[in-house]
Amino acid sequence: MSTQQSMTDQTTAALDAVVCAGLKLGRSVLDAMRSSTPVSDVVSAVGKVDTGALSLPQMSLGTQPCGCAIPDACFLPEKLPTVTAHGCPGATMTLRLAVTNEWPASRFVAVRVTGADSGAVTVAPVQQQIGPYETATFTATVHLPDDTSESLSALLWVRGCRDHVVRWEVSSSEGGCACVHEVAVLDEPDTVHHWYDHFYKEPCCRPQPRQGRVPVAHG
Incomplete structure (x- = not known):
């Protein structure tokens, strides 16, 4: 086996390891969002990231909102x-x-x-x-x-x-x-x-009818 081939195999193996570590970390973070596990504990458990260098906040995604929830659609009441x-x-x-x-x-x-x-x-x-x-x-x-x-x-x-x-x-x-x-x-x-x-695919404002008034059902 040539030296160049050996280096290529080593590079491929290293990239595979990085991808696997990223997938594992991603799955762990998603699990944390459904539980009360602190994020820093999840990353530490993966064993691939130095949490001290990252200075991750001590917060739980399962008990505090992360601010990334999808709001109600604009066409909903x-x-x-x-x-x-x-x-x-x-x-x-x-x-x-x-x-x-x-x-x-x-x-x-x-x-x-x-x-x-x-x-x-x-x-x-x-x-x-x-x-x-x-x-x-x-x-x-x-x-x-x-x-x-x-x-x-x-x-x-x-x-x-x-x-x-x-x-x-x-x-x-x-x-x-x-x-x-x-x-x-x-x-x-x-x-x-x-x-x-x-x-969403609905409009954010209902178009006005061309003729007549808005139909209304009054209980």
């Missing part, structure tokens, strides 16, 4: 904070949705209610055309029964450029009162190209 209200028996509870059209063109926006208690909720108006950068208010009301043990839960959907959803929890109690809550809804397209957009 935006979940707004839950609104919880307590009213006295027989009171009328009100939830106002202040929707702002953040787009330089008019847009039809519709509101619908879903859930087991959707029949108890009234919305006015159910849809409305909002001008460029203007705000319109949709008002949801519910009349509490005289029984203090009654409560209801409903989802209010705002359908514009994007879908927005807010959960409305209303309960009746002697210490409650008739009250009004207001939720600000900023309806705008997502015009920023994100790295995680490559995982």
Whole structure:
């Protein structure tokens, strides 16, 4: 065997060893992401990397977020904070949705209610055309029964450029009162190209229909 052939074989063997070590380290790190094992312990266990020179942080990928999770797709509904209200028996509870059209063109926006208690909720108006950068208010009301043990839960959907959803929890109690809550809804397209957009194929803003209004099903 020639000297050149021997050196080639040694180089190939060394590269194979490096690749195997990298694969082993990668598998170990992935396992650590599903457990509470510190990263430095994982690398030390591989036996191929000097952890002292790397100064790896003492953190666990299984218990702390690494910041690389894929966010919800831009076309999925935006979940707004839950609104919880307590009213006295027989009171009328009100939830106002202040929707702002953040787009330089008019847009039809519709509101619908879903859930087991959707029949108890009234919305006015159910849809409305909002001008460029203007705000319109949709008002949801519910009349509490005289029984203090009654409560209801409903989802209010705002359908514009994007879908927005807010959960409305209303309960009746002697210490409650008739009250009004207001939720600000900023309806705008997502015009920023994100790295995680490559995982999705839906548009980030629903196109407007050419004719007619946005169909709405009001429960």
